[in-house]
Amino acid sequence: MRRSEGLALAFLIVFSIVSFLPPWRELEVAGMAVFGWLMAALMLVSPALMLLVFRRGGKR
Amino acid sequence: MIERVLVLLYLAGCVGIGIYASRRVLSSGDEYWVAGRRIGTAVNAMAIMASLASGGSIIGVMGLAYSRGIPATLALFAGAVVGFPLASLLVARPLRNFGRYTITDFLAWRYPSPIVRLLVPVSIVVAFTVYIVAQLKAAGITATALLGISYEWALVIATVVFITYVSIGGMIAITWTDVLQGLLMLIVVVGTAVAVTWRSGTPFELMREATAAAPELGSLAGQDVSSTLGFFVIWATAIPVIPHIVMRVFTARDARGARLALNLAMVAYSVMILAAVLAIVPVGKLGFPGLEDADQVFLRVMASEFPAVVRGVAVAAVLAAVMSTTDALLLACSSALTHDLLGGFFKWRLSERRLALLRVASAWVVGALALYWALSPPALISRFYTAGVGLLSAGLFVPTIAGLWWKRANRAGGVGALVAGVAVYGLTMTGTVELGGAPIVLALIASALAMLLGGLLARPDAPGTLAAVAALHDEAGP
Numbered sequence: 001m002r003r004s005e006g007l008a009l010a011f012l013i014v015f016s017i018v019s020f021l022p023p024w025r026e027l028e029v030a031g032m033a034v035f036g037w038l039m040a041a042l043m044l045v046s047p048a049l050m051l052l053v054f055r056r057g058g059k060r
Numbered sequence: 061m062i063e064r065v066l067v068l069l070y071l072a073g074c075v076g077i078g079i080y081a082s083r084r085v086l087s088s089g090d091e092y093w094v095a096g097r098r099i100g101t102a103v104n105a106m107a108i109m110a111s112l113a114s115g116g117s118i119i120g121v122m123g124l125a126y127s128r129g130i131p132a133t134l135a136l137f138a139g140a141v142v143g144f145p146l147a148s149l150l151v152a153r154p155l156r157n158f159g160r161y162t163i164t165d166f167l168a169w170r171y172p173s174p175i176v177r178l179l180v181p182v183s184i185v186v187a188f189t190v191y192i193v194a195q196l197k198a199a200g201i202t203a204t205a206l207l208g209i210s211y212e213w214a215l216v217i218a219t220v221v222f223i224t225y226v227s228i229g230g231m232i233a234i235t236w237t238d239v240l241q242g243l244l245m246l247i248v249v250v251g252t253a254v255a256v257t258w259r260s261g262t263p264f265e266l267m268r269e270a271t272a273a274a275p276e277l278g279s280l281a282g283q284d285v286s287s288t289l290g291f292f293v294i295w296a297t298a299i300p301v302i303p304h305i306v307m308r309v310f311t312a313r314d315a316r317g318a319r320l321a322l323n324l325a326m327v328a329y330s331v332m333i334l335a336a337v338l339a340i341v342p343v344g345k346l347g348f349p350g351l352e353d354a355d356q357v358f359l360r361v362m363a364s365e366f367p368a369v370v371r372g373v374a375v376a377a378v379l380a381a382v383m384s385t386t387d388a389l390l391l392a393c394s395s396a397l398t399h400d401l402l403g404g405f406f407k408w409r410l411s412e413r414r415l416a417l418l419r420v421a422s423a424w425v426v427g428a429l430a431l432y433w434a435l436s437p438p439a440l441i442s443r444f445y446t447a448g449v450g451l452l453s454a455g456l457f458v459p460t461i462a463g464l465w466w467k468r469a470n471r472a473g474g475v476g477a478l479v480a481g482v483a484v485y486g487l488t489m490t491g492t493v494e495l496g497g498a499p500i501v502l503a504l505i506a507s508a509l510a511m512l513l514g515g516l517l518a519r520p521d522a523p524g525t526l527a528a529v530a531a532l533h534d535e536a537g538p
Contacts, residue, residue: 001149009149012142016296020289025131025280030264031271032278036131039138040334047326050145054319 008053012046063207063372070244070376071221074237074383078225081233092230092419093161093395099235099311105324107235108308110242112140112299113329114191114385114445118249118378119198121333123355125341129276132283132291136446137333139292141326143299148322151300153315154464154532162392163306163456164400170463170529171474177405179478181396183455184303188389188396189430190448195386196434198355202378205359212435219431222383226390227423231311234387241380246332248377253335256343256365263338270342277345290498294446297504298453301460303396304388390423397422447489454485454503462511464529470521473514481507 001009019038027034085091099107114120117137125133158166164180196215203214225233260266271278280288299305312318336358344357347364351357362374398418402408410418458477462469485503487493495502 005149008145012145016142016292020285020292022285025285028278030278031268031275033131033280035280036129036134036278039131039134040338042138043134043141043330043334044327046142046145047323047330050148050323051320051327054148054316054323 002053004053004056008049011049012042015042015045062368063375064209066369066372067203067207067375067379070379071217073240074221074225077236077240078229078233081225081229081236085230085232091232092416093391093399094307094310095231095235097159097311098313099308100313101317101321101324103235103239104308104312104317104321105328106242107238108305108321108325109328109332110238110245110380110384111304111308111388112325112385113242113245113332113381114195114198117329117333118245118336118381119202119355119358120194120445122336122341122344122358123353125277125337126344126351126357127354128283129279130337130341131278131280132288133337134333135288136291136295137337139295140299141330141333142292143296144322144326146296147300147305147309148319150461151306151464152309152318152322154529155306155309156312156315156318157532157534159310161307161310162395162400163301163303163460164396164404167456167459167463167474167478168400168404170469170525171459171471171478173471173475174405175475176478177400179482180456181400181405183451183482184396184400185393185426187448187451188303188393189426189433191445192386192389192393192426192430193434194445194448195382195389196430199379199382200434201353201355202359202375202382205356205363207375215431215434218379218382219427222387223390223423223427226387226394227420230419231307231391234391235311237387238384241384242328244373244377244380245384246328248374249332249340250335252362252366252374253339256361257339260343266339266342270345274345274349277342286496286498286501290450290500291446293498293504294450294453294500297457297500298449301456302449302452303392304385307388307392307395390427393426394419394422397426450489450500450503451482451485454481454500454507455479457481457504458507458511462515464532466511466515467526468515468520469511470515470518472518473511476510476514477507480510 019035019042024035024038025033029037090096121133121137124136155166160166164177167180168176196219199218200211200214203209204211225237257263257266260269267278309318312321340358340361344361348357348360351360362371366374398415402418455478458481459474462477463474481503484506485499488495488499488502
């Protein structure tokens with residue numbers, strides 16, 4: 001596994017763990033718990049990040 | 061009337077694709093199971109998206125968000141989306157380079173044991189039959205609500221159509237129909253979301269208005285952490301090993317194409333799920349508070365907001381979602397029965413002609429069983445099939461990942477991890493044993509412990525096996 005792939009994997013794991021921390025369950029933005037917004041962000045960020053990593057890897 | 065004509069046209073198109081594909085695929089296992097391994101990246105991405113986007117992803121996601129709130133629902137679907145990067149990093153290249161047909165092929169090669177040859181395909185057939193039942197329910201309630209035909213007739217028609225094109229057209233028919241179905245789903249769901257949001261102002265205004273009227277929609281109150289975490293973990297760990305997605309990896313031209321396709325598929329899938337949950341569900345909650353069957357929310361929004369033509373396209377889109385997943389599940393079940401069980405475990409050696417007949421017959425048997433069960437379906441389809449997927453994740457995740465990435469993984473560890481994962485998940489999920497915590501987390505911990513013990517205490521694998529596993533990770537393949 002390349003270093004950039006390892007870093008991307010670590011980022012996704014940390015993002016996921018942080019999203020499940022208790023404070024985000026109570027805080028709300030626009031009527032929805034921040035946890036929900038973090039999950040929505042994760043859905044967009046994770047495939048986009050991997051595409052960037054693989055695209056860079058493919059160019060080498 | 062116009063709705064029925066549109067749906068009939070769509071169904072006829074699917075059968076036509078199956079008949080056309082059958083000319084190429086029935087004479088070869090490679091063509092039938094993995095489309096000759098020459099599916100391009102963009103086509104594969106759309107097919108992967110359609111395979112994952114089931115009736116649960118249209119009917120079920122909105123039903124779940126309506127009844128349990130948006131944050132908990134997004135945890136489930138975000139888990140699936142995170143599973144794809146994991147799959148592309150951890151399994152796509154080595155499994156594509158492995159170059160066989162099924163996840164059972166890999167596990168039985170890595171951990172040669174009759175237990176693996178038997179337990180893996182049996183788990184796949186059990187879990188996917190449950191999954192197919194959930195999909196059929198979505199097809200039935202959609203056709204009943206928007207076309208006015210009986211639930212039973214809707215099930216029979218949808219089932220006969222998808223079994224026909226899967227059984228005779230194999231992976232090629234599935235890929236072509238999935239591309240058509242994926243495009244249809246994206247257009248209908250995203251188009252509906254844009255239309256209803258346009259009428260209500262901005263998405264944030266819509267969300268504020270809906271959560272002011274129904275605060276539970278945006279809240280996690282009453283949701284315990286273990287169940288939210290359980291949903292997330294089930295899907296994140298299932299995607300890298302779930303057979304109908306893994307078979308898509310085998311169809312790719314090369315490992316890089318497989319990796320790109322997995323992530324491109326998730327971009328489209330995320331856009332569709334977020335459009336459904338953040339726009340259509342709030343409109344449904346405002347317009348139809350207190351629905352008894354939450355799975356009806358999308359259909360009620362469509363029926364109230366759009367004319368007959370759009371409703372016809374929406375029915376076709378839901379059927380597309382159902383069929384695009386069910387066809388892949390059916391092919392995976394069929395391969396588990398014929399290739400893994402009869403060919404691998406019972407060692408049947410048949411001529412290519414008899415094998416072709418057996419593939420067709422097995423698809424019809426599984427489809428008929430699922431149809432019979434779906435005539436009296438369970439409530440809340442997302443929860444139901446998630447339990448089936450959890451069983452596969454519990455049993456297959458640790459053996460697959462460790463088998464590819466841990467040099468100490470060996471036969472004792474692999475078999476132990478498989479049995480421990482399936483047993484602990486089954487016992488805790490059914491409530492036979494109460495340990496506290498999410499069943500999937502407990503099952504994965506038990507599976508990992510079994511792998512660790514087997515790997516550290518039992519005899520290591522032969523150096524030749526380890527060298528072959530290492531070769532799977534090479535960019536050019538072994």
